[in-house]
Amino acid sequence: AQTVTQSQPEMSVQEAETVTLSCTYDTSESDYYLFWYKQPPSRQMILVIRQEAYKQQNATENRFSVNFQKAAKSFSLKISDSQLGDAAMYFCAYGDYKLSFGAGTTVTVRA
Amino acid sequence: NAGVTQTPKFQVLKTGQSMTLQCAQDMNHNSMYWYRQDPGMGLRLIYYSASEGTTDKGEVPNGYNVSRLNKREFSLRLESAAPSQTSVYFCASTPKNYYEQYFGPGTRLTVT
Numbered sequence: 001a002q003t004v005t006q007s008q009p010e011m012s013v014q015e016a017e018t019v020t021l022s023c024t025y026d027t028s029e030s031d032y033y034l035f036w037y038k039q040p041p042s043r044q045m046i047l048v049i050r051q052e053a054y055k056q057q058n059a060t061e062n063r064f065s066v067n068f069q070k071a072a073k074s075f076s077l078k079i080s081d082s083q084l085g086d087a088a089m090y091f092c093a094y095g096d097y098k099l100s101f102g103a104g105t106t107v108t109v110r111a
Numbered sequence: 112n113a114g115v116t117q118t119p120k121f122q123v124l125k126t127g128q129s130m131t132l133q134c135a136q137d138m139n140h141n142s143m144y145w146y147r148q149d150p151g152m153g154l155r156l157i158y159y160s161a162s163e164g165t166t167d168k169g170e171v172p173n174g175y176n177v178s179r180l181n182k183r184e185f186s187l188r189l190e191s192a193a194p195s196q197t198s199v200y201f202c203a204s205t206p207k208n209y210y211e212q213y214f215g216p217g218t219r220l221t222v223t
Binding site: 004006009033035037042043044045047050091093095096097098099100101102103104 | 142144146151152153154155156159161169199201203205210211212213214216217219
């Protein structure tokens with residue numbers, strides 16, 4: 001059963017602007033990991049960012065940052081200063097040695 | 112260091128035919144996984160192997176079998192392909208005690 005929900009099938013952003021992708025998950029575990037993966041048209045799955053649930057500090061990787069709300073089981077991804085190369089499908093995933101993936105959000109970047 | 116490799120990249124089968132998808136990793140990872148990706152459904156786990164010599168079912172194992180041939184290789188077999196198995200298949204691996212998954216380039220399989 002799908003335990004990860006990405007409520008936005010598609011998002012569009014102007015180049016250089018900011019876009020936020022939402023993700024919620026369902027778990028009774030206290031220790032787990034969260035990931036955002038990017039899938040460009042090449043089909044390759046690329047890790048964007050990871051977050052350990054036991055860490056309160058939100059992860060950041062260059063222009064990508066997350067807002068992790070453990071009590072709300074929410075894990076959103078913010079892409080700042082959007083670039084044309086950010087256009088892709090983005091998947092949220094949760095778990096540990098096994099991951100559950102959301103259905104994905106397609107991000108288009110307008111020049 | 113090639114990472115995770117998959118063969119073939121594309122395949123077309125007729126209903127009832129069999130085939131094996133190959134996956135290999137050269138990163139000395141312990142765990143390996145097979146997923147299928149269908150439109151609107153994200154990635155769904157078919158089978159996984161937590162370590163050499165072990166395999167376990169994932170969310171959608173019906174119609175598939177796997178073999179963890181050694182630490183490097185993890186194959187997925189379709190014994191009698193069905194149109195419902197038309198999908199993109201990904202292999203992934205993770206090192207021990209670390210949960211980031213490294214993915215292969217995928218295989219697009221069409222069953223007619």
